[in-house]
């Protein structure tokens with residue numbers, strides 16, 4: 001029997017998502033929506049999936065190790081356990097790959113040690129990724145395990161976009177540069193957007209707006225990333241659920257000198273108590289929408305700040321790309337919030353961007369266009385599938 005299944009673990013700061021895929025059958029993107037299939041040979045059908053949430057929170061499981069045990073138990077209960085001989089590999093999302101990891105990588109002890117060295121650059125994410133790797137390797141030491149890095153797709157950014165304008169020697173000594181994140185999603189969605197337009201990725205320039213709890217924008221020219229909004233860590237850029245995104249770095253000095261906060265307190269403030277939750281107490285866009293409908297001024301201001309930042313990045317990446325063929329919305333907010341999409345692009349007709357209010361309001365879970373027939377820039381909603389992309393990349397390394 002040929003082993004054709006891949007288990008994907010997407011360990012986040014407070015959740016573990018998993019999918020088991022069979023790489024011998026076509027992917028749902030192919031069967032549901034041919035136009036949106038990102039690869040011509042697009043394989044990977046979902047056999048099982050799930051999520052363990054609220055890790056470390058009251059009412060949730062204690063820690064990531066406990067979450068992974070729950071994942072293993074859920075799979076075993078369906079007869080799809082990690083002991084299955086049909087498993088060909090485990091694919092792991094790893095958020096920070098530094099400058100070294102720009103390709104899917106077969107995991108060894110040495111690779112794990114390198115990923116651990118990058119923890120200071122992604123303290124909310126890499127430790128969880130490492131635990132996932134260790135647990136899976138203990139359960140199946142014989143099985144190939146593949147790391148797929150969030151930073152990889154952004155490694156093509158030109159130096160002009162990747163470097164901060166700070167002292168070069170200091171920056172180089174400490175690895176201070178812009179790495180970018182959510183790259184697996186930006187890669188998948190930019191390709192799927194090209195497919196939706198009936199074009200090759202090399203033929204189109206796309207702005208991808210990945211709006212989840214973490215959020216980032218990227219400018220993709222002919223299939224290659226040329227800029228993205230996250231930087232050294234996943235804190236820079238857009239307003240997020242709990243993260244501030246861009247601020248004047250002097251805010252940190254001011255809070256330390258005048259506010260008396262120490263570095264760890266400021267880190268927690270900017271990563272966990274800022275963004276939408278810091279502005280209005282809620283980080284879920286559904287709840288913010290409900291509050292706005294009731295005339296809640298704090299929720300409205302949080303929404304307005306979120307949208308203002310998003311529009312700035314649309315404008316910036318329009319200038320970076322020169323010619324924009326499509327703007328693609330993805331992830332939890334991007335796929336589901338018609339209000340965010342509309343507010344982000346409202347009044348941008350002079351840039352050739354015309355969103356169609358009726359199309360935009362239609363809900364769905366397949367890739368679709370929401371721009372008018374005359375819009376020079378296509379506006380698309382493209383469901384992301386980080387797990388499918390990770391499975392395909394992992395399988396390409398281990399397939400017979």
Ligand SMILES: Nc1ncnc2c1ncn2[C@@H]1O[C@H](COP(=O)(O)OP(=O)(O)O)[C@@H](O)[C@H]1O
Nearest residue numbers: 211212213214283284285286331332333336337
């Ligand atoms: N129907 C919806 N309308 C508006 N926002 C939604 C909807 N469903 C989910 N979201 C938003 O999506 C977010 C989660 O997105 P997701 O991509 O799953 O994030 P992450 O992977 O970072 O956990 C939620 O916090 C919520 O704000």
Ligand SMILES: CC(=O)OP(=O)(O)O
Nearest residue numbers: 012181182213214234
């Ligand atoms: C890198 C990052 O921000 O990931 P997430 O959105 O899963 O938190």
Ligand SMILES: [Mg+2]
Nearest residue numbers: 212213214331
């Ligand atoms: Mg996510």
